[in-house]
Every structure is written in C-alpha cells, then in structure tokens.
Amino acid sequence: MRHDGREVNQLRKVEMIKDFIIHPEGSVLITVGNTKVICNASIEDRVPPFMRGEGKGWITAEYSMLPRATEQRTIRESSKGKITGRTMEIQRLIGRALRAVVDLKALGEKTIWVDCDVIQADGGTRTASITGAFVAMTIALGKLIDQGKLKTLPITDYLAAVSVGVDKQHGEILDLNYKEDSSAQVDMNVIMTSQGNLVEVQGTGEESTFTRSQLNELLDLAEEGVQSLIEIQKIALGNLAHIIDKNIKTG
Amino acid sequence: MRHDGREVNQLRKVEMIKDFIIHPEGSVLITVGNTKVICNASIEDRVPPFMRGEGKGWITAEYSMLPRATEQRTIRESSKGKITGRTMEIQRLIGRALRAVVDLKALGEKTIWVDCDVIQADGGTRTASITGAFVAMTIALGKLIDQGKLKTLPITDYLAAVSVGVDKQHGEILDLNYKEDSSAQVDMNVIMTSQGNLVEVQGTGEESTFTRSQLNELLDLAEEGVQSLIEIQKIALGNLAHIIDKNIKTG
Amino acid sequence: MRHDGREVNQLRKVEMIKDFIIHPEGSVLITVGNTKVICNASIEDRVPPFMRGEGKGWITAEYSMLPRATEQRTIRESSKGKITGRTMEIQRLIGRALRAVVDLKALGEKTIWVDCDVIQADGGTRTASITGAFVAMTIALGKLIDQGKLKTLPITDYLAAVSVGVDKQHGEILDLNYKEDSSAQVDMNVIMTSQGNLVEVQGTGEESTFTRSQLNELLDLAEEGVQSLIEIQKIALGNLAHIIDKNIKTG
Amino acid sequence: MRHDGREVNQLRKVEMIKDFIIHPEGSVLITVGNTKVICNASIEDRVPPFMRGEGKGWITAEYSMLPRATEQRTIRESSKGKITGRTMEIQRLIGRALRAVVDLKALGEKTIWVDCDVIQADGGTRTASITGAFVAMTIALGKLIDQGKLKTLPITDYLAAVSVGVDKQHGEILDLNYKEDSSAQVDMNVIMTSQGNLVEVQGTGEESTFTRSQLNELLDLAEEGVQSLIEIQKIALGNLAHIIDKNIKTG
Amino acid sequence: MRHDGREVNQLRKVEMIKDFIIHPEGSVLITVGNTKVICNASIEDRVPPFMRGEGKGWITAEYSMLPRATEQRTIRESSKGKITGRTMEIQRLIGRALRAVVDLKALGEKTIWVDCDVIQADGGTRTASITGAFVAMTIALGKLIDQGKLKTLPITDYLAAVSVGVDKQHGEILDLNYKEDSSAQVDMNVIMTSQGNLVEVQGTGEESTFTRSQLNELLDLAEEGVQSLIEIQKIALGNLAHIIDKNIKTG
C-alpha cells in the first residue's frame, strides 16, 4: 500500500466538471486527487501565417500554474518576463498530443487554443491537462457542429494521459502524486488512445537508468490507467462520445 | 430596473468560498455575479531588501486573468514577456489598499503576498479582488496567531471595494457588470473601511466629465455597497471577525 | 506657513515657455517650483489599428524622467528593459485626461502623441505634465488649423491638474512639493476643467484613511488651484484661448 | 535501400575530432553524416546556489544552432531576445542524460557546463550532441584527474543517443537524416548505456500513433545503433575508456 | 559658403549653461547650433563589482534622445524594451573618452555616472555630449574637492570632440549639422586633448572610401575645432580651469 493508501495500479480519484468557466467554447475543471486544472478550449477562425492556404486546421496549447498552485509560492512567468523551459516543454507536448487524434483537414482552417491553468498541483499536472484538454476540445468542436460550422466531429479516437514510475519501495506504480514523483527513480508519461495506440512515450531515469523489461511493465500499468480515464471522459462527453465511438468504428 | 433586473443601488450576488486552494496560508474564491477571483495569501518570513531592519512588514499583490476569463481570449502576459499597464495599476492598487488597514509594525518583518487570479470576468474584477484579498489575508494572519508567530491580529479595520458609475439610462448605479462598465460615462472605484473612512477613490470620466454633486451621490452609493460587502466578509471570517471588531473599538 | 514659506492654499511659481523644442508641432517647458517638464505634442496622420475606420482620433501620452531629475540618480527604464508600474500609471492618466476635453470625432483619424519628459523633479510631476501637455497639444492642433488640416479647434474646455494632500502639521494643503508629498497622510490628484467639472479624482490614503469631509475640503483647494493654472494657460495660449472660450460658450 | 543508400539499420558515417577548440577543458567536433556539432565541456568550481553545501556536483547543457546550420537561414535566438521551446527542451534533455551516468557525489561541488553548438544540421542534432557531449565531458573530467582535483573518474557507464523512426516506405529505420525526419510517422530518440539500460525514451507520433510492437522494434534498432556509437566513443576516449570499463565492472 | 552660411572650417555657435539641473553634482546644458544636450554628472561612492578592491575609480556614460529631439518622432528605447546599437556605441564612446583624461587611481573607488540626454538634435550629438560631459564631470569633481573628499582634481587634460567630414560640394568641412551629415561621403569623429593628442578617431566612408591625405586634412580641421571648443570649456569652468592648466604643466 502506497503512502496515501492506494494500490500500485490504482488511479487517484478523478472528476471532471464541464462548463466550469462560462466564456470559452469548451471548459472543464479536471480534478485528479489534489491536482486541479482548468482546461479551456477556444476556437479561432483562422490558422497561423505559416499554415494559411493549406486547408488544414491547427491546435495549440498553453499551460500555466497559479503561484500558489504549489506548496511554496512560485514566481509568475509574466513577472520574470519569460516562460520557463518546463512550461514550454509541457505546452508543446499537450498541443502535439491533441493533434494526433484530430483530423486537421476535416477541421479546416481553424485554430483551437487550449489553455490549461493549474490552480492546485499535486503531481501529474501535464497528464491531467491532456486528459482534461481532450474533453474541453471535444466540447468546443461539438458546439461548432451545433452552429453548423462543422459537419462531423473531426476526432479519430479518445486520448488520455497518465504518469507511471518506478518507486524504491513499491516498484512500478501508476499515477504518481507529488511526493511519489519527487523520489521516483524512473518517471514516465504515457499518452494513449482507446485503441491502445501510443501517441507519446516519455520515460526518464532520474539520475538513474531503467531496463526494457521495466519499460514494458510501466507501459502495461499506463494502459490500464488510460482505459479508466477514457471511461470517465466518455461520461463527461455524453452524446459526443457516441460520435467518437462511431468515428473509431468507421476508421 | 437595470438590464439584469437589479435596482440602481443593488449589488450582484456575492459568495466567498474559504480554503478553495489547499496550499496557501489563506485562500478564498470570491464570486460577484459572474466575476470569479481566486485570492490566495502567502506569508514570507522576510521583507524586500529596501525595508530590512526597519522592523516593519510589507504587503504586495499580484493580479492576473486567465486567457479565457474574458469573452474574447486574451494573450497571456507571460507570452508577451511583459505585464500590461492595466495589470500594474491594479496590483499596485490592491497592495496599497490592504496596507491601509494593517499595522505593519505589529506584523513585523514579514511579507504578505496576495495573488488575485481572475478565472472568470464580468466587470469589477479589481474591486472583487480587494474584497476577497482582505479575507484571504486575514485568514493567513489568523494562522500566524494559531502558530504562535503573531500575538495579535494586526488588522485595524475591515476593507472592501466596490465600483460605482454614471449610466446614460439609469444615472448613478452600484456594482457595474462588464456591459454597464463598457458604456458608463463615469467610472469610479471606492475602497472603504467599516467606519466609513475612505482608503482610495478613483473616479474617471470616460471621454466625459462629472460634477462634484455627482461625485457625492456616487460616494453615497459606494458606502452602502461597501457596508453590505463587509457583512459578507464578517460571516466568512467567523471568529477572526470578533478580533477585528475588538481592534476597531480599542482603536 | 509651509516649510517653503507658502500658504496652505498657495501654488508654487508656475511658468510656461512655448516652442521650447523646435521640432515638435507643439512644445512647452512647464516649470512648477523646482519641477520642470518638457511637454511635446506630435501629430500623426493615422490612428492605431484597433480604431481604424471609425472616423475618430486618438490621444496617447508617454512620460519619463531623466535619471538625474531626482535627488538620487534613478536607473533608466531603457536600461532595465521595461517600464515601471508608476510610469505606466502616469502615462495612461495623462492620455485619458486629455481625451476628456477633445472632441475625437472632430479631430478625425489622427493620433496626438504627447511626450512629457521630466528634466527636474520636485513633486507634482504628473499634474505639471497634464497642465503643460494641454497647452502643447492645443498649440499643435492650432498648427493643424493654420495648415488647413482642421477647420475648428476640437477642444471643448481647458484642462489642468493639481495635487492636494493632508499634512500632519498644516492639514489640507495645495500643490505639494516632494518633501511634503513624502510625508503626506493623504495624497490626491485632481484634474478639472475651467467649468469646474471633474475629469479624474485619485485620492489615496498612504497607510492611512480619510473622511468624506476631508475629501470635500481637498476638492475645494484643488478647484482654486486649477482655476489659477488655467489663467496661466490662457496667457500661454494667446489667440487659441479665444477659440476655446468660444467653444465653451457654444457648448 | 534508403534515399542515401543506407540499410534500414545502418548509421551514417560518424567521426569525432578531439581538442577541436583549444580553450575548453574538453572539446569534440562530432560529425554524423552532414550533421556537425561542436561539443565543449567547461568545469566550474562551484554549483548553482540551490545546491550549495550538499557536497554534490551538477551538469548543465546549452544547445544552439548557427543561423546557417540549416538550409534556410534561421533567426538567432539572441536577436529575438528569447530561447525557443525547442532549444530549451533539447538542452534540458542533454543535461538530464549526462547526469544519469555521472556519480554527482564523487564529482563534488563542481559544475560541468556542456555547450553543444550545431554548425551544420542534417537531422539528429540532439542525439549527436549527447553522443559528442559525453566524450567532451569525459575528457574534461580526465583533466581534473591529471590535475589532482579528482581521484577517480566519476562516470558509471558510456552514454550515447540515436534517433529511430517509422518511415512510410521502409518501416522502422535507424538514424534519420533531415529528409527522413521530416516525413516520418513516428520519431523516437533513445538514450542508452553500454549495458543496454535506458536513460531516456521519447517517442512521438507525428499527427499519428504507434503500437507497442512498433515501439519494441524501434528499441531493438536503437540498441544496435547505440552500441556502434559507443565503440566509436571508446576509440576517441583512449585510456579514459579503460577507466570507464573498470568502473562498469566494479559497479 | 555652406547652406547655413558657415565657412568650411567654422564651428556652429556653442554655449554652455552650468548648473542647468539642480540635483546632479555637475550639470551643463550644451548648445551647438540647434543641437542641445543636457549633460549631468553623478558621483557614486563605489565601483562596479568587477573593479572592487583595485583602488581605482570608474567612469560610465549613458546617452539618450527625447522622442521629439528629432524631426520625426522616434520610439522610446524604454518602450521597445531594448537599447539600439547606435545608443550603445555612443555611450561606450563617451565613457571611454572621458576615462582617457582622468587619473582613475587618484579618483579612488568612486564611479562617475555621466548622463547625456539630447533634448534637441541637429547633428553632432555625440561630440556635443562629450564636450559637455567633460565640463559636467569636472564640476562634479570640483565639488568633491570642496567637500574634502578629493585632494586634487584628477584630470590630466581638457577633452573635446568634434565631427568633420567630406562633402560633395565643399570638400572637407568642420562640425556637420544634420543635413550635412546625411549627405556626407566621409564622416569622422575626433576626440582630442588641449595638447593635440588623439583620444579617439572614428572615420567612416558612407558607402564610399577615403584617402590618407583626406584623413590628414580632416584631422587638421578637427584640431582647429577642438581648440576652439576647449577655449569655451575654460570659460565655463572658471577656477577649475586653472587647476587643469597646472595639472597639464606638471604632467
């Protein structure tokens, strides 16, 4: 049993509150244990200059943390006047992951902006952001269908992300909280679809290394976690889930 | 009757959720109509370099809006690499206002950081920030007493803020929402204590001017609004309100 | 008697030198006691992108201090790479104030840039800037009439600004110099027209509060000061003053 | 056969020129096909402030490209005034990878700065940087031993990196050049030790996904490539290789 | 005769107003034709970190132009967030030139900050800045003697600067105004002492070249101009000039 009473393969409690903020086209507050992220999706009717005229859409993400999302207050990036490497890495990851399950041609020349703002952090903020952002983005795209601006939902599969890691005491574990993450020997973020396909795997030994057999065990754990998260996404998405299910079947 | 059904001297619905975020020493989610601000207070055991050795404390505020707090997505200040003039003006105002009701000598060489993050905006974000920040700061100071780090609550009076303005159709009105604010001829923010003392008055004619008699009517309205807000603060503060009440009596 | 021999309701000596710099369309060196500000107005034949096509003009201000305008040398904002909150607040204030007495429709799609550069500071730099900027701007607009680019002077009233405050020893006082400003309990900047209308009121308790009756006494003092400043503006403006007088009468 | 005549599991031609630059403690020019990276290692006799007093060393990396390392001239990051997300990601990756095979306690309170400057780019610049940086760092540490500043070489194993990917035409391929990288469906960077342990795995579907069996085939290819690269490192390192070999044996 | 009626070897009218600004230790307004520069010298009782403990002083200069010093308004460097190359070049030049005639050891561990702010520009702003800055600096050092903080004036010679150039119509000319400077084929700034020694020579062909014999004629012209400027400096310096004269004699 882990320090918070969980099994090694057990997710923390996950909740998604839809329409948390009224202005965005899609808005979700995702809660994973004590980690809370507001995911807002906005639709803009044009693409960045380098993509104009190609008839394809674009998805871009921004990620930020409130100063007191963390135990010690962190300085705002706007005060420092620049974005940290960590933030850049995460927002590039979120955007890339979402683009893997969207048919950008079917989207047409539109940009989806996804803002993931962590209001409370306890580990796993980037994976929670991706899992929540997928739902916020899908809701926003659903509105485009309602408004007659899109004919079909250009989403090819569900997408969720989870962290796995190697812990000195418990070995391979699923969904690390901050305390576990700080002391893990190996830390891996896995982004997958409902069909079990990998979108991104980022595994890192923290001043340490790992074997290929450990990698395989971690991927097994992650796959379990992702499937559970997708079940929760389906409930949040309601009718939109049926359309995705159909999209998956028809390939 | 105003476009949302309110009387000219009627506040929007106000709510305060304490301990909204778990990490900060004091945390409040304040809701004023559709405006929602997370106010977090952090205590640091030192003061900025220019104040060291004076035996006095300091209070500083930061203010920010999520990109989709507004109807149109706004660019993050961290992406732009600099803070706008509007943000700077507001965070200087919040800090200055709070310092007016804190006995900085009694606080000792500590800094209170107040973070006001607007997650949803519909007018009055700076006044909601001040009203919520006062409660978050008081809760944080209360914890210092519990921990034996402070002997008394160094707060001399309640502090709340409200906007008033002159509307073409309804004349002087209290607590403007975004729509009213956009078309107001005069816009004024008033920060007051429970004793009816002014801490800050900022009245602006928007490509327009106003008379001294209008100023007086606006101040009357604001005073009403501030007293109502302080009643709501008292409920949120519970026992801490009794200490403030005693502080006011003993001067 | 105040430390520099003035009565509580007495302005410092005020002078305006027109055409101080040869290049700008309007240029004034305003001297208020030891405070000296070069106010230059420039006309540009277009408006910022967000206003194009509306047929209205725009007025924007920039404010700066030379490093040795102050007793202690201050670091240049260009060296720091960013503008301080104080500077931003002041330049927003100057621009807003000037716009209140200009008929932006009559101005047409032009931008007036007003640069206020403090070469010597002794308190009241923002109010001196506004009082001088009004004259520089009016001279620049006068040239547009001479050049046949404008038919009428689009100025609806005179505009001047003054500081008032509450001093421990002398109570309410007019036109604070740096020494008085540093120790004042209440500090207020008042911007008014010749008709006694308020354009902006910014009153601040410095770690202190003030009553509504104090506010009223301060406004009385400010009104006196503003009327004296407008008399000096009239002399500087010469014939242009007659046009403004006529504009006021015809409303 | 691939467009440049290589087999799917064949590396490009790899060369390492030691002491390419005379000033750094360790310097290597690594050439991988048309990709050329100058890797310089510098030793500083202190650690960053957040690590002082812990008795441990630190390794940090910086990565940059000359404007004409690429086919189209790219703007310098110093001209833009900020580092791109891609650069940050890469330099964080290089530093993290190197730290995995260095015994930071044995290093003591020293910082190793590794500068990887790409002078000519044709794909695989980050993996070439890591492979070359390992040699530059080891040479620099060897000098510390010669100078009597270190007793043993604090390196626990060899470290090399290679890219693998999935190509539409040829399936899984090793060591992608720029042309192959641009059109790959899956792109993966693998960092491994001579013992076959993983240090970092970063696999990304480019608007696409991949299966776990593809992942396994890619890792097989990468392992082959890494072993070949380590053989080349051994030759470049000469006597220092014997010390590393001994370190591996004694664990 | 040149377009403003001057002979080829004639300076524009030069004036220096001492104590133009009251706060700095030394302050001069220098006027050269229509070019006007406020030169302020400040003394700080320490040197930059890299010089501490060497027992030597330092002199550093900053240069700036008001936006409407020029015919077309220029954007403030503080708004752009960075200093242009031209400004950097000029402020480095001013500091270097002044250091050539100051005995930095005799100055002791003090920094002289020289601020040159161009309020009106018509060519030759950098040379006017140097000529005026020398006087402002000398006055400031004189005050240190009066205050007993320095025993002798650590100035080894006078220093003045002037521009010379090659004009299509008039050949070699002295002290170019803006119009002449814009069309000159060769532009040269010469900084000299009263003893005829060179401190800095910067000659540039503007999309053109020049011969060594032209260089010699330009230097002859410059020497004449510098001697005239030094006569004007002597008058401005009064008694301090006698001390410099004595310093020159005693070498």
Added chain:
Amino acid sequence: MRHDGREVNQLRKVEMIKDFIIHPEGSVLITVGNTKVICNASIEDRVPPFMRGEGKGWITAEYSMLPRATEQRTIRESSKGKITGRTMEIQRLIGRALRAVVDLKALGEKTIWVDCDVIQADGGTRTASITGAFVAMTIALGKLIDQGKLKTLPITDYLAAVSVGVDKQHGEILDLNYKEDSSAQVDMNVIMTSQGNLVEVQGTGEESTFTRSQLNELLDLAEEGVQSLIEIQKIALGNLAHIIDKNIKTG
C-alpha cells in the same frame, strides 16, 4: 621579437577554408593564428521594409562568439536575452565595411546576410570576420552569376581589415593577439581596399592618448598587413578575383 616570436610588422598565419559549411551560398572558415571565425553569407530576394522600391540592395551582418571561444566561458547572449554593446558595435561595423565595396544598385533588391561566428578567439576577431566575410560574400555573389540572377559581380574592390596598436615594449605592432591587445596603450582597427583607400579607421587610446605621428605609423603598418591579407583572399577567390581585378581597372 614579440612574445610569440613575430616581428612587429608580421601577421599571424592566415588560412581560409572555402565551403566550410554546406548550406550557405558562401562559406569560409578563416583562421588567423588561434582566432577562427566561420563566415557564412546568405542571399535573400528582398530588402528590409525601409528600402523597398529603391532598386538597391542591402548588406547586414551578425556576429557572435561561442561560449568557449574564450578562455573563460562567457554567457550566451540568447540566455541573457539581449545583445551586448560590443556585439552590436562589431556587427554594425562589419555590415558598413562590406557595403563600401559593393555597388548596391547593381546588386538590386536583394539582402546579403553575413554571419560571423567566432568558434575560437585570440584577438582580432572583428578584423578576421571582415576579411573572411568579404570572401564569403563574394562567393555567394558568384553563385548568383552562375544562376543567371546577376549579370556582373557588383564588387568594386577587395576589402580586408587588420588591427594595429601601440605596445609598451615594442612600440607600433601589427595584428595583435589577445595578450597583446589586453595590454596595448592604443588599439586601432583599419579597414582598407587593395587601392589603399580607407573604409574605416577606429583608433582608441586605452586610458591613454596618441599623437598624429603615431597614427601615421600605425596606418603604414596596417596598409602592409591589409595588402598581405588581400593576396590570401585572391587565392581563395580564384576566378572571382579576376573579375574583381577587372572591376577595379574599369573603375
């Protein structure tokens, strides 16, 4: 004999490797003693906005040093977020010098970007950059002729640069290395053409002055050095040298 065994009028060993980098239109690695600079020239088919429609070309240069080009590691300008004054001065100088020997009208509306990246520094990096950049630029222009995009080589003369200086021990010396440069009393950079015309002269007394006769001796030395450098350029340029020779003859 100087500390490295050279005569006072002797250059260090100079080499130029053409086509050092494969992507740029022109690329040269210039080696002057231990100073090594990669000079890359890129051609862009348009000019900066301020020059459009004038039918003339433009040449602009950027200069940078790798962190370990120097004995002590220097911080990257991209990390600092701004370019130093020294860098700006040098890149302005390189661009200006090259423009003096190019017929910008004959070039037409194209921009030549010259990147000078110092990979190893031992004094004279700016003069080596100019000497190498001239060759890289000429090669790039030669390619435009080969591609039929230019009819003639728009180069009016050879261009090379060298440093000279006054040394305490050896008097006037040619081509200073870092050690000599650090202790020189006078430091001068001279840029000349093969016809002996001056393009730029920048002579500086380092906390010192120099006489006109010293200036003349330094120019004599520089002329010798420049002629030798041009001989080396001719060899590197091969056939292109013949075209330049013809251009010089036909004026």
